Amino acid sequence: MNQDFNADRAELVRQLRLEIKDEKVISAMERVPRELFLPPDTQHLAYENMPLPIAEGQTISQPFIVALMTEALDLRGEERVLEVGTGSGYQTAILAELAGWVVSVERRQRLLESASRTLGRLGYTNIELHPAQETLGWPEGAPYDGIIVTAGAPKTPPGLIDQLAEGGKLVIPVGSRYEQKLLRIIKRKDQISTENLGGCRFVPLIAREAWAD
Numbered sequence: 001m002n003q004d005f006n007a008d009r010a011e012l013v014r015q016l017r018l019e020i021k022d023e024k025v026i027s028a029m030e031r032v033p034r035e036l037f038l039p040p041d042t043q044h045l046a047y048e049n050m051p052l053p054i055a056e057g058q059t060i061s062q063p064f065i066v067a068l069m070t071e072a073l074d075l076r077g078e079e080r081v082l083e084v085g086t087g088s089g090y091q092t093a094i095l096a097e098l099a100g101w102v103v104s105v106e107r108r109q110r111l112l113e114s115a116s117r118t119l120g121r122l123g124y125t126n127i128e129l130h131p132a133q134e135t136l137g138w139p140e141g142a143p144y145d146g147i148i149v150t151a152g153a154p155k156t157p158p159g160l161i162d163q164l165a166e167g168g169k170l171v172i173p174v175g176s177r178y179e180q181k182l183l184r185i186i187k188r189k190d191q192i193s194t195e196n197l198g199g200c201r202f203v204p205l206i207a208r209e210a211w212a213d
């Protein structure tokens with residue numbers, strides 16, 4: 001198929017601009033080729049504003065949600081960011097465009113390997129990928145200025161708040177196994193503030209502090 005991905009990408013970005021005001025996030029979405037993070041049979045849908053299936057019954061997030069979650073971290077370029085749930089690696093790439101260093105953890109080895117190949121091929125040198133361990137997140141790399149969880153949790157896991165730096169932001173879908181509210185949690189001194197960014201639907205976060213497998 002001879003598809004003009006550039007035209008499709010430009011149309012998606014036009015739609016995103018209606019709701020996403022951070023131009024740095026918009027231009028990262030313009031730079032990262034989402035089709036490369038998809039299996040061949042769905043690549044033609046890469047710039048539809050929808051989540052799509054990837055391997056292992058998981059999903060690549062909807063571009064609008066990727067942009068919204070990234071915007072919520074308010075990145076300036078120097079930050080250390082943790083992503084929980086690498087999946088395809090697309091959100092990882094968007095973060096790597098905008099932060100200083102990105103650590104991403106994934107519990108499915110096959111996804112981790114395929115994300116690693118795609119991100120390597122695109123030439124990123126500020127990403128560290130790890131297999132998920134029993135403790136949620138990646139405490140060895142803490143503290144983080146931002147944490148993005150790309151799977152839904154029943155409640156905010158205290159272990160992730162612990163991995164946030166002072167003033168750090170955690171963006172996480174919290175709710176039932178099937179629908180969640182996207183929360184932004186900011187850690188200041190010993191105070192935690194929580195904002196609801198809207199409804200969303202993610203695959204479950206599988207962990208001792210979240211859902212059972």
Ligand code: SAH
Nearest residue numbers: 060061085087088106107132150205206207
């Ligand atoms: N950001 C990804 C989203 C993938 S779906 C993308 O846009 O492609 C969420 C991912 O979270 C799945 O790949 C799932 O395997 C992973 N996941 C679930 N629980 C996890 C945990 N405790 N630690 C790390 N990854 C987890």
